[in-house]
Amino acid sequence: MDMSEQCTAPGGQCKHNRSHAACADCGVRLFSVCGALDLSELEALERISQPTTFAPKTMLFDQGALAGNVFNVTEGVVRLYKSLPDGRRQIMGFALPGDFLGLALMDRYGVTAEAVNHVKVCRFLRSSFLSYIDGKPHLLKRMHEFTGNELSLAQDQMLLLGRKTAEEKVAAFLINLQARYARIGAMSVTVPLPMGRQDIADYLGLTIETVSRTLTKLAREKTILIVPDGVRLLSSERLDHLTAA
Amino acid sequence: MDMSEQCTAPGGQCKHNRSHAACADCGVRLFSVCGALDLSELEALERISQPTTFAPKTMLFDQGALAGNVFNVTEGVVRLYKSLPDGRRQIMGFALPGDFLGLALMDRYGVTAEAVNHVKVCRFLRSSFLSYIDGKPHLLKRMHEFTGNELSLAQDQMLLLGRKTAEEKVAAFLINLQARYARIGAMSVTVPLPMGRQDIADYLGLTIETVSRTLTKLAREKTILIVPDGVRLLSSERLDHLTAA
DNA sequence: CGACTGATTGAACCAGCTCAACTCATGTGG
């Protein structure tokens, strides 16, 4: 690993140590909102960035709380969810490296965010980030594009939740996750599943048992192979077909 | 009514008749993205606006098509949906007066839009609208706010679709629709339902029979009263409670 | 009036849920 762990103590006070985690070298910059910035702008962004890490199962922020920070995920996976008073939970999505949390810049968080595994982020004070954006319409435009894209994904998920069968849901989940990994440079037929079965269930609007049974069924018919902490896609064609669009 | 019907022939060529539908007098301006504009900016917007009407069940645009126009709904209700190849349909939302279609400014439409009843819109060529926005960061910011709000609504809907019961879904639908009418100045305990039962079903991820049965059940226990083309909410408290958050 | 179209109601069915047992790692401390 690199040295950046040293700078991830609570509070993330690394602002003046520019020797590591330089935005210019950031592996996910081009896939992220930062991709819209030139080098001098990147430097200014770095000055307000606070590299931070989160241990598995720790909370980045809570639904309804004042949005003090915004985040850019650089490593690991974050689950974003809403809960009902009685404990029912719906996961809105999994944030992967390159994903920005708080894109909408609203004054309160709409969802709860928790680290699934070990997570690294660039954290920004929302207020600092807002002043940073000011006078950078190209960045605002890029954030708007990203938000529009997220909205589109949310609509795909509504179609999935409202109208697809368990098998279609699971197939779509695997195919989509593989595509997202591929986009950030982790192209492979083996799809890592750092989240547990319950997370997958709460993302797809199913129970843990149905997810397990469906994966087993796909494995039995050799469409996938279940491996530790992941799944190998043996027949993307078959999965694509099951996805129902 | 006013004279604007004269200007709603196919193509909507009213650009040079400024005697009607002036943005400054627009009843929904303050609730819409246009609310961010001053009078001189409004005038310029009016110059590129093409007032248009759509008859019930006609299509404003189709999922996947190149996004030639963006729209601001001024009257009526528009359904926005995605379909699967086999005909299953999920309605993403109903656009009411003041709602903007094409907020995300993407180059292709992500959903299909159809008029539910008689609909009036301000139509803009996407290209014109994009140049209009250019150099108006306050407008872009407002559009970003609106998009963020839509994303938030989409997430609420995901929670509803994935985790709520039929009764909770229908109750939430009625309460939310009433709140939306109220925001645009149509505050009332009687909620108009211009869309059919099938539309409601496809919005809530249910079948038409379940929607009908659930409404009947709510009516039987005097929570609502079913009236022609609408519903009177007799006990918003009970509905709120059923909504489950 | 008859012919639609949309909504309601009834009855049987089933996809996915619930409840419960079991497996399989991983960890812990005596």
Add this chain to the structure above:
DNA sequence: CCACATGAGTTGAGCTGGTTCAATCAGTCG
């Protein structure tokens, strides 16, 4: 080094909320 928790995942069996299929009802229009 083993005994035994502990937590995640799988599997089975029965149940049920919502669907499916089908009939009926209620407007509305020509």
